[in-house]
Amino acid sequence: MSERRRDPESLLRSLKEQTGQSGRGRLKIFFGYAAGVGKTYAMLEAARQVKAQGVDVVIGYIEPHARPQTMALTEGLVSLPVRTVTYKGLSLKELDLDQALKCRPQLILVDELAHTNAPGSRHLKRYQDVEELLKAGIDVYSTVNVQHLESLNDIVASITGIAVRERIPDSVFDEADQVELVDLEPQELIQRLNQGLVYRQGQAQKALSSFFSVENLTALREIALRRTADRVMRITEKVRPQASDYYTDEHILVCLSAAPTNGRIIRTAARLAQAFKGRFTALFVETPAFGSMTDADRRRLRDHIHLAQQLGAQIELLWGEDIPAQIAEFARLAGVSKIVLGRSNTRRPGWGWGKESFSEKLSALAPNLDIYIIPDKQNQSGRPYTPPKKYIPAIEIRLKDLGITLVTLAICTLLSLGFRQIGFSEANIITVYILGVQIVAIMTRGQGCSLIASLAAVLTFNFVFTEPRFTLAAYDEGYPVTFVIMFAAGLLTSSLAGKIKRHAAQSAQTAYRMKVLLETSQQLQQQTTHQGLIDVMAKQLLKMLNKPLVIYDSEERRGQRQLTPPCVYNTEASIPESELVNSNEQAVADWVFRNNKRAGASTATLGSARCYYLAIRAADTVYGVVGIALNGEPLDPFENNLVLSMLSEGALALDKETLARRKEEAQMQVKNEQLRANLLRSISHDLRTPLTSISGNAGILLNSPQSLDSTRSRQLIADIAEDSAWLINLVENLLSITKIENGTMSLNLQTELMEEVITEALQHISRHRREHHIVHEECPQIVLVRIDSQLMMQVIINLVNNAIQYTPEGSRITIRSFLEGKELVVEVADDGPGIPDAMKERIFDLFYTSRGQIADSRRGMGLGLALCQSIISAHGGRLAVRDNVPHGALFSFRCPAEEVCAYESTVDFNRGRR
Numbered sequence: 001m002s003e004r005r006r007d008p009e010s011l012l013r014s015l016k017e018q019t020g021q022s023g024r025g026r027l028k029i030f031f032g033y034a035a036g037v038g039k040t041y042a043m044l045e046a047a048r049q050v051k052a053q054g055v056d057v058v059i060g061y062i063e064p065h066a067r068p069q070t071m072a073l074t075e076g077l078v079s080l081p082v083r084t085v086t087y088k089g090l091s092l093k094e095l096d097l098d099q100a101l102k103c104r105p106q107l108i109l110v111d112e113l114a115h116t117n118a119p120g121s122r123h124l125k126r127y128q129d130v131e132e133l134l135k136a137g138i139d140v141y142s143t144v145n146v147q148h149l150e151s152l153n154d155i156v157a158s159i160t161g162i163a164v165r166e167r168i169p170d171s172v173f174d175e176a177d178q179v180e181l182v183d184l185e186p187q188e189l190i191q192r193l194n195q196g197l198v199y200r201q202g203q204a205q206k207a208l209s210s211f212f213s214v215e216n217l218t219a220l221r222e223i224a225l226r227r228t229a230d231r232v233m234r235i236t237e238k239v240r241p242q243a244s245d246y247y248t249d250e251h252i253l254v255c256l257s258a259a260p261t262n263g264r265i266i267r268t269a270a271r272l273a274q275a276f277k278g279r280f281t282a283l284f285v286e287t288p289a290f291g292s293m294t295d296a297d298r299r300r301l302r303d304h305i306h307l308a309q310q311l312g313a314q315i316e317l318l319w320g321e322d323i324p325a326q327i328a329e330f331a332r333l334a335g336v337s338k339i340v341l342g343r344s345n346t347r348r349p350g351w352g353w354g355k356e357s358f359s360e361k362l363s364a365l366a367p368n369l370d371i372y373i374i375p376d377k378q379n380q381s382g383r384p385y386t387p388p389k390k391y392i393p394a395i396e397i398r399l400k401d402l403g404i405t406l407v408t409l410a411i412c413t414l415l416s417l418g419f420r421q422i423g424f425s426e427a428n429i430i431t432v433y434i435l436g437v438q439i440v441a442i443m444t445r446g447q448g449c450s451l452i453a454s455l456a457a458v459l460t461f462n463f464v465f466t467e468p469r470f471t472l473a474a475y476d477e478g479y480p481v482t483f484v485i486m487f488a489a490g491l492l493t494s495s496l497a498g499k500i501k502r503h504a505a506q507s508a509q510t511a512y513r514m515k516v517l518l519e520t521s522q523q524l525q526q527q528t529t530h531q532g533l534i535d536v537m538a539k540q541l542l543k544m545l546n547k548p549l550v551i552y553d554s555e556e557r558r559g560q561r562q563l564t565p566p567c568v569y570n571t572e573a574s575i576p577e578s579e580l581v582n583s584n585e586q587a588v589a590d591w592v593f594r595n596n597k598r599a600g601a602s603t604a605t606l607g608s609a610r611c612y613y614l615a616i617r618a619a620d621t622v623y624g625v626v627g628i629a630l631n632g633e634p635l636d637p638f639e640n641n642l643v644l645s646m647l648s649e650g651a652l653a654l655d656k657e658t659l660a661r662r663k664e665e666a667q668m669q670v671k672n673e674q675l676r677a678n679l680l681r682s683i684s685h686d687l688r689t690p691l692t693s694i695s696g697n698a699g700i701l702l703n704s705p706q707s708l709d710s711t712r713s714r715q716l717i718a719d720i721a722e723d724s725a726w727l728i729n730l731v732e733n734l735l736s737i738t739k740i741e742n743g744t745m746s747l748n749l750q751t752e753l754m755e756e757v758i759t760e761a762l763q764h765i766s767r768h769r770r771e772h773h774i775v776h777e778e779c780p781q782i783v784l785v786r787i788d789s790q791l792m793m794q795v796i797i798n799l800v801n802n803a804i805q806y807t808p809e810g811s812r813i814t815i816r817s818f819l820e821g822k823e824l825v826v827e828v829a830d831d832g833p834g835i836p837d838a839m840k841e842r843i844f845d846l847f848y849t850s851r852g853q854i855a856d857s858r859r860g861m862g863l864g865l866a867l868c869q870s871i872i873s874a875h876g877g878r879l880a881v882r883d884n885v886p887h888g889a890l891f892s893f894r895c896p897a898e899e900v901c902a903y904e905s906t907v908d909f910n911r912g913r914r
Contacts, residue, residue, distance in 0.1 A: 025134040026177040029113065030143045033224035034217055036192055037184040039143040040111055044073035046180075047109055047141060051077065056106040060133075061095040063111045067197060077109075085118040092118040097129050100138070107139045114148035114166040127168045146224040149173055159219045174231055181228045186217035250278025253336040254308065255327060257284075258297035261342055262304045268374050269340035270311035281334065282308035285326045286319045286638065302602065302634060317638045319510065321499075324358060328365035338370045401444035405453050408443075412436035413460055420465065429465055430482075433457035434489050441497035454491045513642055516544045520646050524653040533657060534624070537616070537650040538569045541626065544642060545635070550580050550611055550627035552589045561622065563593050579610050580629060589613055589625045596622050602634035614643065618651035623658075690723035747788045747874060751898055754817055754824055755779060757789050761796035762815070771809040774800070777816035783824045784899040791871045795879075798864035799828040799891050807832030807888075824897045829890040840881055844869040868893075 028046075030039040040062065051057040059079040080103060083096040094117055100108055110133070115126040123129050130140050147156040147164045157163045173179070193212055233249065254269035256262060266282065273280035284305065293301070305315055316334075320326040331339060341359060359371055416429040440453040462472055520540040527533045530553075538551055549569040554561045566581050566589070588606045592599050592613040600609035611627030612635070626647060628635070635643065697716040700708070708716070755778050762776060796815070803813045807830045814829045835843060844865050865879075872879045872893045884890040 023137055025136065025138045025140060027130065027134055027140050027142065027175075028178040028180065029173065029176045030141070030182050031146070031173075031179050031224065031228060032143070032182045032184075033146045033220040034189065034212065035145065036189055036197070037182050039145075039182045041067075041070045041073065042180065042182045043109060043111070043141050043143055044070065044077075047077065047107065048073060050107060058100075058103060058105040058108050060100050060108040060110045061093075061112075062109065069197075078105075080108075085120055087118050087120075094118055094121060095126065095129055097122060097132065100133060101136055104136065104138060107141065108133060109141045111143055113142040113144040113172070114168045116166050125168070127172050131172075144168065144173070146220055146227060149227065152223060152227065155223065156220065160216050173227075179228060179231060181224065183221070183225075186214050186221060189217060190214065249335075250276040250338065251281065251334065251336045252276065252278055252338050252340065253281050253283055253327075253331055253334075254313065254340045255284075255342075256282050256301065256304050256308065257342070258293060258301040258304070259342060260300060262300070263307055265340060265342040265374050266304060266308050266311065266313070268372075270308075270313070272338065272340065272372070273312075276338075278337070280311070280313045281316055281336070282313035283316045283318065283327060283330060285323045286317060286636075287321055287323065290636075298634065298636075299602070302640070305640070306598075315641055317641055319638075324361040324365055328362060328369075331366055331369055336369065338372060339366075340372045340374060343373055343375055398445065401449045402452075404443050405440050405449045405456070408436045408440050409433075409453065409456055409460060412457070413464060416461075416465065426465060430461065433461055434493060437491075438493045438497050441493070441495075442501065450495070450497075451491065454487050458487045510638075513544060513638070516540055517642060517645060521649055524649055527653070528657070528660075530654065530657055530661075533650060533653050534567075537626075537646065538567075540646060541628075541643065542569055544646070545628065545639065547631070548575055548580060548629040550585070550589070550629075552586075552593065552625040552627070554593065554622065554624050563590060563625065566627075575629060575631075580627070585609055585611060585627065589627060592625050593622050596620070600627065601630045614647055616647050616651045616654065618648075618655040621651075621655065623651055623654040690727055693723045694720050747791070749786050749788055751784050751786050752789045752792075754783055754785050754787075754792075754826065754895065757787070757792050758796055758815060758817065758826070761793040762800065764793070764797055765800050765804070772804055772807065773810065773812045775812065775814045777814060779817040779819060779824065781819055782899075783817070783819055783897050785824055785895040786898055787875060787895060788871075791874075795868045795871050795893070796826075796828070798868050802864050802891075803828060803830040803832070803889070811888075819897060820894075822897055823894045825892060825894050827890055827892040829884045829888060831884065831888040834883055834887055835881060835889045843881055844879065 030043045030046075032039045044062075047057050047059075057077060059074060059077050061082060062074060062079075080096060080099050082093040083099075085092045085094055095110060110126065110130055113127050113130060117123060117126060117129070123132070127142075130142060133140050146152060147160070148167050149170055150167045151170045190212060250273070252269055252273040254266055256266070269282075270280060282305070284301070309315060316330065318326050318330060327339065330336070339362070341362075359373055363369075363371055412432050412435070416432050419428055419432065434457070437450065437453045437457055441450040444450070459472070463470060520536065523536045523540070524533060527536055534551060534553055538549055541549055550566050551569065552566045553564045555564055556562075566586070568577055568580055570577065570580070588600050588609045588611075591606065592615050596615050596617055597605070598612070598614050599605040600611050600613040601607060602612050611629050613625055613627045615622045616624040616626060628643070697720050701713065701716055705713070758776060758778075762774065765774070800813060800815065803811075807813070812831050815827070816829070817824060817826045819825075868891075869879045875895065877893050877895065879891065879893045881889060881891050
């Protein structure tokens, strides 16, 4: 008990000593909400008090205040010399950290913890100087205002309109060994300002007109008080043990029941939670008697759970037979501070006198909790609510269970006869029969056979093993008592065994439901499509409930989400689909979608519907509606809670998928806009040169035909033809790219001789080929491939033109093809400068040139290689680039070979075949 009364600061100090941090200095912060509240004064006063106790105290740095009362407290205290730093013609005085470390006092006073040191200091901030002092084992007193905390800086700035630049991390404040709040009423602080006790008169009037208003000071004071309380709570959470039986924050727990007045209890608890600004939890303990509840009780219980959810309660469901024990254990683990009960929950159970009431037993189990008993009025009939009777196991006897009972008793009798022959006493034989009763209780259903086994065991023991044997009489007067105890022991053990079976069944069901919930979370994370997420939710709900489902998905139309036609997941062929999907059911689903509320069967809204409808929602967005065919059996509270959890997880996954899709669409739109801009820029640059050449040459031919000789005229005409061919090739590339990207291009696959395709393609190479040495090394075999010859020619043309464009005059360009396995490999190699490795990854992107730039005024829009890649990909291959040893670039692609014949040939394109 004494440990609990210790303040949080002493607890934290004790914790540090236990963890080996006692060699570190201790930091105490005097914390205020504004200048002038008396932080420095309080620090000096505290320092004088500890000095009087014999502590070595020195002043490291005190801000020079024009406050005589404050500076008078420095008298009698040793002051270390300050360090003077000259900066931009100003003499700045700073803490001399080295002198403080050399002096090593027990306690040093360092004012203004958030101060920024002058340039040239060891540390940028003063709190870093203090950290070094603490590491050296020196205790430090310092001061700071609330506006200097990093996390509160924006809030303070929004209140005062002034952004404070000197700040400290919140961790410095939170990890301080002690924080003393120096508080002062705002009106008193303003009065001190008016008297000139804080600033000089002119400066004080300026401060009063801006920062030091009553509204600002009141808001800052509230923030400082809250921040101090938050720090104390964090310290307490660190030092208190897990699942402790005391608390610092408010957590209100209300107990749910089917009592008609439970709604009033829930509302009272909600108001209590709101008044204390605490957490609110509603707990229902399901007992074996839950199965005997009437339909009206079940309906009221569901309504009460829904009411608690509406009032902001977190719903928790437990299973057990001892309700007070379950509530007390949950309260201990969840950190509950107050429990709210109705008076109907406090009646004495059972019939006898002296039994504890519900509240008395709960108080005994949880003595540290505040228990509020709310007077609840009787219902309209004037009769008090009668809770369900205590669960009594059904007396059920099946032929199979009766056979198990007889066989078990026969085996026990045979074992007992054997033990009697060995010389075992009657007490051992009684134990054998009790064991048999336990086996019967475990292996049979209900308690009927357990009763029969207990009675039969007593009679058999009396008939076979007591004198006179083989009669029901007994000579010994003590035998009747033995028979009674034996019967009671057998009955008790069978009852306990039955209870264990029920607990095991409930645990297995709970474990299965938790497994389904976990599987739902895992499978939702693995799905990336909208329909996949819907299917996972449907499959898991079917696994959980084993009831028919109807799911209405939604889609965005003109900026609004609308329901799509339903999809039925029917596990029972006996239910016609027309009962699950019709105009009435769809109207209920549409209402749920528009109002974001539950409706349908088992609810007070459109309760005549066949299904129970819930919204698949994330925040205020409804992604769909789920209808569950209840068949007149509403979901129990635990099932309903799990369904809501699964739908919440599914809605979050749908929300995430929607955001990802929108992000992808936005990125695609940005990419399309970028491609469009690149295309326009490329066209403006690259079309200008050939069009200018065509226009100029045509103008010369039209305006001055007489001045041109035939050679010059043919040259101009050839240039016009060449530029026109380049433009035609450019347009063809653009059209081909568009068709391939849109999926509108169809391949005309035919069996072709690749060498003929290459030869024909080389005839269409640009006029610049005469400036390069182009060699075609044909494949030694005749290889037939299945390709679209026109598109493949375009690939060869683009690859060779690309090599011509990016290699100097006189370079050698080699086109070779060879058989590798069952594939024909085609290579276009040059001995130019090559392509840097960093650019090879983007060389096949649209509008990207091998120089690492977006296409510019140099003729080449970055379309050729992108088109080649698309064409090769459409043929099922891939275009690759690598270095050509010893220098240059080499492009290659592969085609499956269909037929091979042997021959050998080499062609120099400038000289012909040889």
